Amino acid sequence: MGLQVTEAVEWMKRINEKIHINKEYLTSLDQPIGDGDHGINMARGFQEVSNKITMENYENVAELLKDVAMTLMSKVGGASGPLFGTAFLKMSLVAKGSDTINHDNITRMLEEAVNGVKQRGKAVEGEKTLIDVWSPMVEYFKRVDRFKAGEIAGEAKKAMENTKDIMATKGRAAYFKEKSIGHIDPGAATSFYMFEALSEVIKAGEK
Amino acid sequence: MGLQVTEAVEWMKRINEKIHINKEYLTSLDQPIGDGDHGINMARGFQEVSNKITMENYENVAELLKDVAMTLMSKVGGASGPLFGTAFLKMSLVAKGSDTINHDNITRMLEEAVNGVKQRGKAVEGEKTLIDVWSPMVEYFKRVDRFKAGEIAGEAKKAMENTKDIMATKGRAAYFKEKSIGHIDPGAATSFYMFEALSEVIKAGEK
């Protein structure tokens, strides 16, 4: 199976929902090792995404993802806005010409997304950022041979939780050096919700 | 009996003690209807008075009272500094030529003090100020024919407590109009301690 425009729209709306429900939690993750705005930033951005995509009619997922990217870039700000924006923009570029997001192209989409984020953020794996969810997810999708809705969220969750043990070297959390250990990275948490939403949409499509 | 220099010095030291003990109380009186500095102001001033008079040797009470006055004027500030300063200055002027403060001259001393304060503060009786202790005390001393240590403090206390029912029209408390009713005037409370100290010194002299 694959995500067509309708399911991809549903994916974004679910992300929006999850972020709104967890807005305070995400912000609270950003307080001890950041500036306490991550949930606010992402909620503002995905609300705009949701408004935007509700008003449009997309012919393909690439167009949809591009709008998501541009909205995040122009409505979020901070570190997360341009970084998630870049991730979705890169996914959109890879998705160009495909009707759906499916297991064949998702690995490449995520791979490009990670590369884009790394370049923009001048960061690599293991620096306690959202990369530490996205990059393991690339590895995961490489490992499996089809969408397994039941696994995706769990994999993302594991990766998110692993950020707890990392000492931050990029982003605001880096200012806290050793003290950043023991806290989940907020951007990683948001990323987890994105993959959790993806797994739910895939599961719904399997029925 | 009368207060000679030694007793007058003792009077000032007792005032200082009482004000220090009640510094927070006096300040708390100044918080709801003022700016919360009265105890601080008076404690600073009488500490300086105490320091000053300890270092000097006075030939007569007039000299002592003049130093008290000048110290209050130059160390307290606010409304109370120059007003109490004026009161003691006027008392000093009346005391000139007398060896002691006694029942004969205290009435005139206080009367002049009240007049001085009234002129400086452009205030009269019934405006919820220190005048509302000093002025009744003039009346009291006029009524009696000798120092009655047992009565002085009680009279002053009654006068102080009566300021509770007055609506302030002068000083900071005036800004609160009706709301100033129900609070003892801080300057009246300080004045009470002054008369209480006086009565104690007189009582000590009677023994």
Place this chain on the structure above:
Amino acid sequence: MKKIINNPDRALQEMVEGIAAAYPNEVKQLPETTVIVRKDAPVSNKVGIVSGGGSGHEPAHAGYIGKGMLDAAVSGEVFTSPTPDQVLEAIKAVDSGKGVFLVIKNYTGDVINFDMAAELAEAEGIEVEKVVVNDDVAVEDSSFTTGRRGIAGTVFVHKIAGAIAEQGGSLQEVKAVAEKVVENVRSMGMALTSCIVPAAGKPSFQLEDNEMEIGIGIHGEPGIERKEMATAHEIAKELTEKVLNDRDFSESDVAVMVNGLGATPEMELYIVNKSVQEILKEKGIKVYKTFVGEYMTSLEMAGCSVSLLKLDDEIKSLLNAESSAPAFRI
């Protein structure tokens, strides 16, 4: 109480030294006083302008010392008027023979202490004039009571009296224009929190999380009315309308001051300013110049005041005249 001080009893003295140390080319501290004067005081052939009051209102008053504004500022203990001897030192230090003008805020303590200083100065042969600023419309104006308080509008009096003095105005001319400013300036303030007098160590009053005080002074005293917390627009409206109801500003050009009391983020002052400007526009009042910032504070009190000054050509030109005061550079 958490404050960046060494000792409440030395806070005033150390602050004054810190001011003198910050601007050694512009000002000097008079030895063994809490008086700061212009470095070049007395400025020859110029009326000296002296202001002051309790400390805790910074940048008032020492921040307004400079060419075109004050010649001296006298600081008392926190919220406590300075004593006559200190004011006298200031007067003597800035008198060039052309007389000295005192800008006094209408508080019993300030009035008495400055008056006594004026008497002492006159006894020494110095000509002294004064104005008493009473711009706070929260308090009823009455000759039977203490009358209105002087608050943020005082800064306009400093500026304009200072400008005319700098231009060579006589003592009487300074007095005349200062009185005109006092007649034409009105203010009203509000607070979200109290402040802590260092020597007291605890807040002067308590406000709940949903309460504000309307009609606040600048000494940590409670306001005239305690109300439920409102929006910035409602607050701006209440303050501005109280000011407008007190004096006819219609068809006038005005200067506006949105003043922070100490702990209000400037963001909030600008949000208030937006509403103030809208309200004035609606009423046909033309804003000639606006000042937003901390001009007359109350230690770490959160809150703001709105002041309006009605302008004529003379006041406009004096308001625009050069000032080198660190806290009011024009």
Place this chain on the structure above:
Amino acid sequence: MKKIINNPDRALQEMVEGIAAAYPNEVKQLPETTVIVRKDAPVSNKVGIVSGGGSGHEPAHAGYIGKGMLDAAVSGEVFTSPTPDQVLEAIKAVDSGKGVFLVIKNYTGDVINFDMAAELAEAEGIEVEKVVVNDDVAVEDSSFTTGRRGIAGTVFVHKIAGAIAEQGGSLQEVKAVAEKVVENVRSMGMALTSCIVPAAGKPSFQLEDNEMEIGIGIHGEPGIERKEMATAHEIAKELTEKVLNDRDFSESDVAVMVNGLGATPEMELYIVNKSVQEILKEKGIKVYKTFVGEYMTSLEMAGCSVSLLKLDDEIKSLLNAESSAPAFRI
């Protein structure tokens, strides 16, 4: 949370409108943006200077717009870097053909968003250069990590880049002198309280009555070290020495900035300044100019920072050059 706002979601927009309404003859808001630019932008034959970042740091950055300082300030949501499209609008509005210079504080978000805007602007044919300010010695300098934060020292970069641009300096000349300032400025801050991001509604962290945070940033983030509350002198000493240990200022002429974070009474800043000046004097460092006040704030955070800028003749003369910015008039 008590704040004088109407709605956390509209606070940024309303603040920007309030700034524009305060100085209608000096600045203008670019329609439908949160960008404020000089009224006369683009100034012909002048490099345009653009700065910005999250809001909540007022008077930074819009207060520094004026002749001799910034041409534009871009405000993001509270403590959140503005988006590239907004920065791009600012760049376009101030480009006179001589190029645009970006002053960026070293935060991942600011760096990324401003970089993206620069790329977009270059794609439109505008020459763009930038400097990244990283004056905060609380954070270790490292090319493997995010590196140091930009804090109050940024204001010196604004001033000096603005001055050389006003004098007709080329884009490369502006860049060179701005880089020199960045190399020569160091800062260190501390806080007594946290602050409240309006949209969060609660303090970013909690401090007990006997605690302070040393090495604080300007975004309400916790500091590097939590300590027992100390005296003003100890605090001044700790901040100043941290700065002095990081860079050799000995035998130098310096500019000093004692910056309040939002809720610190100016009285306390001057008390800190007294100690800072004493410490510098002891070490033989000559203070050329001092700035005490709120220059780079963190909403209603109580606390302060100390910045030192090592001066040479060029920087001195640029520091002294005229500036008409409301928050930094010289």
